[in-house]
Amino acid sequence: MTAATRLAALDSLLGHVAERLVADEQHVEARVAVVDGRDTLAAVIIRPATGTNGEDSISVEANANGISKAVVAYALRQTADQFDAAARADGDEPITADEATAEQRARDVVASPPRALLAATDVRAAVVRGLRSAKRPSGLDALLAVAANMAAAQQAAEEAPALTVADVRDALDFNADDRDQVLATLRDVLLDTTATRTPEQALGAARIILTAHAQQLAALVEAEHAETRTRWGLNRSTRGLLTGYSNARRTIRTYADRLADEQALAEGAANEQVER
Known part of the structure; x- marks a missing residue:
């Protein structure tokens, strides 16, 4: 896309x-919020979570890339001070560092940064209070x-659908009445940029189109051969020319037959692989 x-x-x-x-x-x-993160140096995400005992809690995810983690910690402390001030203005007493430390000691769990799960005691109550105030x-x-x-x-x-040999053959049939059937088909296949093409699919399409083109050339040579013989007859002057036409027609048809045989073998192998 x-x-x-x-x-x-x-x-x-x-x-x-x-x-x-x-x-x-x-x-x-x-x-x-729709955030373009290409120039983001650090991010913190806080989500609702469930504690080890089934209690309401939160999950904190944080990461920093391309910036000093000490600088990130300093910025987060400034942000924490701003949130504490806003909490006091709303009548919500902030959680102090001593309360957080006591809570950690009570659980005897060392959080593994940058992801930590907060729960229990006074901190748990504050978290539950915050979760209940968040409206969906x-x-x-x-x-x-x-x-x-x-x-x-x-x-x-x-x-998008893949380009198949059936699509190419259908295109040839569709353009059968065109002044140049093969040229029109090649145009349609090249213009179809929505269909995917593997190397094998592209090779199959090329064989089918070139086979049709070779048959087209052989028919043109045959027409020239017939016209020359009808107009001038077979004599010493025209024998070499007519022989050349016949040899050219035979060579082109041999090439077309070889391409058709190779394509038939490729399709047969592909069908056998699908059946397996």
Whole structure:
């Protein structure tokens, strides 16, 4: 799929976001963020999770690439200070470093960065409080259904049919009344950029088209042979020319027959492999 097609699909998805993602009955702000991560140096993702004892918890995923992890830690501490200030403004007391340390000691579990699971005691209560305050945006299920349908349609579009020898033969039949049947067929096959082509499929198409072209040339030579003999007859002057026409016709037909035989063998081998 081309970049333009992918951008068009993204625009369509964002259009559905704008139409379907609205505030719920409690007027909770609903947001969907589409992030271009090509220039991202670090990322932190917090998801709902379940603790070892089945309690509500959170999962934290973090990674950094192309930047000092010390710089990332400093930036996250600044962000944490900003969130603590916002929590106090909302009447939600922040979790202190001492509380977090006590909780870790109580569980006697050392988190394995960059993924850590937080649960238990006062921290658990704070996490549950935060999870319960997070509302699922209304319209999100509809949005996810639309995204799934778009992904399925995109996958189907990307799975283009392969070019088969039957397609090439059908093209020859379709162009039978054209002034140059073989040239028109070659044009159609080259213009069909949606069909996939393996080396074997391309070779099969080439054999069929060249066989038809050789038969076409043999017919032209035969027509010249017949016209010359009808017009001038067989005599000392025309014998060499007519013999040359006959030899050329025979050579071209031999070439066409060889291509046809090779293609028949290739198709037979392919059919045997499918049957196995």
